[in-house]
Amino acid sequence: MSDVVILPAMASPRARRVRRYGLPILGAGIILAWALAATFAPWICPYDPNFVDVAQRLRPPSAANWLGTDALGRDVLTRVIYGARTSLSVGLIVVLLGGAFGTLLGAAAAYVRGWAEEALMRATDLVFCFPPIILAMAIAAALGIGAVNTAIAMLVVWWPKFARLARSLVITQRSMEYVEAAQSIGFGPGHILVRQIIPNAVGPLVVLVTLDLGNAILVFAGLSFLGLGVVPPTPEWGAMVAEGRELVQQWWVATFPGLAILTVVMGFNFMGDGFRDWLDPHARSR
């Protein structure tokens, strides 16, 4: 084939435009739609998420139940929409709290240096030794079932990657001239770190937060699938897939909550990739 591009310095303008604006906007749209659906769930849902009607059990998708009903006759669409509340809020809480804690710790460590920095980095090494889900699983199991406990378990394993990123960002910023300028004006170290360095280093953190939201939702759904997430009958996507996983013939019970997870995670990935391209001029042409 003669049209093989050996020097792909630039993608075609159209492909570049789609990637630069189209996908991030699509991603933001998906997330916005889910956020709105979650917020206004009681007004837009046709049924009560926990209304059991055994006479209506395992009905395939129809005009009355767009996504069918589950083994207890509950409306799948309603439960999927309510499930967005749990998934989105747990994802947000874990990533924002874990991100804030990790960032402050990592940034402070890099700023003060010395043994504190060394100790912190070894601590993050330790947490990195485990696949996060196994550690979270052990903690969640020990704490007992419930969305709050699971979120706590996830927080324990969530902060180190932010600590690492923040540390490396602060190290590069620390030697910049504006830091010296701020010091010579007489600003204290806390002010310089929080008001000067962190705002300048915030870009890559925003990218990580966005990509990580999808990841947190995936991990939470996974724990929930294993029965460590929410107390039944709370509608939650991972738990819904678990309830429907034996029902191969009644595929709608497990398929739609899974699709919900897929779309949300994809949305955050599109947005995160978009942010990264905007922030990194080098990657822009790809």
Add this chain to the structure above:
Amino acid sequence: MIRYVGSRLLTSVVMVLLSTLVIFLIANTVPGDPALVAMGDMAASDPAQVKAFRAEYGLDLPLWEQYGLFLQRLVHGDLGISISSRRPVLDDIVDYAPATLELATIAFILSIVVGLPLGVLAAVRRDSWIDHVARAVSLIGVSAPTFWLAFIMLAIFYGQLDWAPGPGRLDPVSFPPDRITGLLLIDTALQGDWATFHDAAAHLVLPSIVLAMATLGLVTRTTRAAMLEALSQDYVRVARAKGLRRRVIVNGHALPNALLPVVTLGGLAYANLLAGAVMTETVFSWPGLGRYTFRSAVTVDFPAIMAITAIVAAVFVLVNLAVDLSYAMLDPRVTKR
């Protein structure tokens, strides 16, 4: 070089020990009494039995003595007795590990064999249909929940089409081979039992594809990015100016330079497959370490959790070491530094 490996190994041992200490402390600070979980409601209501149980498993000792005991046993290769199965943890692990090892290895091979060429082709023929396929595969791989993919695959290929066998490692009617390695493919091949070999292979298809998806997506993505980077370098321009054939440029010049980040990822991905196995094994009723880990976590089975932690941490640390060492082979500049 030997000194480097030596010091890295020493650090690794310290890291593994520290990680068990962390898990030990976490497991002991959170509520949840293994004695009560393991004994069941009837026995747990009798304080004398609870006391005897706690004494039997050393749960009544001070924390530091419990941990000391764990270390002492560990040195002798004894991982303790599982509280829930009441067997030596080591025996449990030897029983469950081969199923996961077989699954994870096949998934790993699958993700490399498919992901690497796909990533290279996507970079070389950028914005062509193959690039779009690669993008879709990696997007689904990183975005779709493993447990859901597993369900979808089972529902389609087993439930609807009946192309693949159902959950489990073998059909209920198949006789498992005599245990040599515990890896069914190898054991059946060694014993010349080709019918069972075929059955075991068929049962591996769906779970290994599911388990491979996440890794496959990452490998494809990383390879594509690294290849694009390599192809835009000056040495590729020179090679082109010299009139070298395209195949030589891609495979001989760009690919070796693009492999480094892929190797880093590949190593970590293999270790992570063991974690991803928890979900896959649950849906496919696979009697592996993932299921065992999950069960141990839920029953707060301290000895089993500690042993698995030590093993997983050791695998992670060793894989990282192997990755770092392979850098030196792939990039001669690393050793010179």
